[in-house]
Amino acid sequence: MNVLTVTLSGRVYDDQNNSGDDEGEPGFPNVDVTVVCDGKSYAVATDGNGDWSVSVPSGSDCTAIQVDENDVPPTYQVNETATPPGIVTTNVTGLDTGFVNNPGSITGTVCDVASSGSAGNGTCDGNLNEPGVDGVTITLRGAGLDGILGNTDDITQTTTTANG
Known part of the structure; x- marks a missing residue:
């Protein structure tokens, strides 16, 4: 039996001007991201540009997106969090998490x-x-x-x- 899947994707990035994800702002590589859907965890690390994606069964209820703050430099604090999409039946993009440097x-x-x-x-x-x-x-x-x-x-x- 083939299970239909959808892709959830986002970015973990350095919000250099504290205004959301703008062109040219660098992403954080190797940050662990965990998406929780129907009680199951889907873990992935960001790529060199801070991008991540996971595939989950279509119809899943995705209730949490967790970004490991220990994987970004210690002077950075979260200023934008991704809102879990809930029940997903199509691909979802833009599940971004921004960090601002606060030394x-x-x-x-x-x-x-x-x-x-x-x-x-x-x-x-x-x-x-x-x-x-x-x-x-x-x-x-x-x-x-x-x-x-x-x-x-x-x-x-x-x-x-x-x-x-």
């Missing part, structure tokens, strides 16, 4: 763990006797606010103050 901020302290005032354990553990180090230039490298590596906002520098 947040990084905080820390540079302290003098070698001085006589430190806890002597070789780590900066917040001991009030561990003096901060003033004037240290910190350089951070990574995709800047636009989420694109290789352009002018990839490097940020700051200098420590007297409290490290």
